[in-house]
Amino acid sequence: MARSTPPSSAPVIGTVKGPGENGNQYVFITADNRQVKIGEFVYYQVDLADIPEGQILGKISDRRLIDHLPDRLFADPDIDPEAIASLVGFAHPNPEIYEVTVDVIGYFPPALGFMNPRIAPDPGAKVCLADDDSLRQVINKKQPQQVGSAHIGSLLLRPGGRVPVALDVKELVSTHMAILAGTGSGKSYTAGVLIEELMSPYNRAAVLIFDPHGEYGTLADMRGHPAFASDDGY
Numbered sequence: 001m002a003r004s005t006p007p008s009s010a011p012v013i014g015t016v017k018g019p020g021e022n023g024n025q026y027v028f029i030t031a032d033n034r035q036v037k038i039g040e041f042v043y044y045q046v047d048l049a050d051i052p053e054g055q056i057l058g059k060i061s062d063r064r065l066i067d068h069l070p071d072r073l074f075a076d077p078d079i080d081p082e083a084i085a086s087l088v089g090f091a092h093p094n095p096e097i098y099e100v101t102v103d104v105i106g107y108f109p110p111a112l113g114f115m116n117p118r119i120a121p122d123p124g125a126k127v128c129l130a131d132d133d134s135l136r137q138v139i140n141k142k143q144p145q146q147v148g149s150a151h152i153g154s155l156l157l158r159p160g161g162r163v164p165v166a167l168d169v170k171e172l173v174s175t176h177m178a179i180l181a182g183t184g185s186g187k188s189y190t191a192g193v194l195i196e197e198l199m200s201p202y203n204r205a206a207v208l209i210f211d212p213h214g215e216y217g218t219l220a221d222m223r224g225h226p227a228f229a230s231d232d233g234y
Helices: 081-086 132-139 169-171 187-198 217-222
Strands: 012-019 025-030 041-046 054-067 097-106 126-129 149-154 164-168
Touching: 012 041, 025 054, 025 149, 054 132, 149 169, 149 187, 169 187, 187 217
Parallel strands: none
Antiparallel strands: 012 025, 012 126, 025 097, 041 054, 041 126, 054 097, 149 164
């Protein structure tokens, strides 16, 4: 993703070590074990031709422990390894060091969508955690409750619904679509949420449901419900 200026509150979580196994990856080093999660979104900055200090969005795909306290400190379960480390003068709050692999997604001019920067980050470049507002703008072509949007949930790695996820209804209904998942994982519920969003006042779509297994009978309760009535009464 590319923006003209970075968010001032974006935390720096690591430092680039070098390229990854392929040309679309890079590796950074960090001692942060809490925010650096598989699937989390991060970025580094680079000067682009049209955007100074552009932010190149990426997604963490792997994390490997490369340095930690000596194994001998973990041998006795009754002794706190950090207590022993502090006795010998090692008092770093995060003694573990991780090597993290990031798959580059690109930068995001709104008019063009994602673009591959084709520029690898320099060793020593700072890696930051992508902020919620940037992710909301990048993930959602339409924001929740906008005309033509279908709000289906939120980004799992950002708790509390901080990054809602909405689909573009026009793209959703203009092609064939299937909801594929294991038994009991929520396929019918997901379909129900999509139907409710299609029938919401900001979409007002006509929906025809073939229900051979009787899974969507409760949707009849939506008739006349005030949540699905717009200002004109329909």
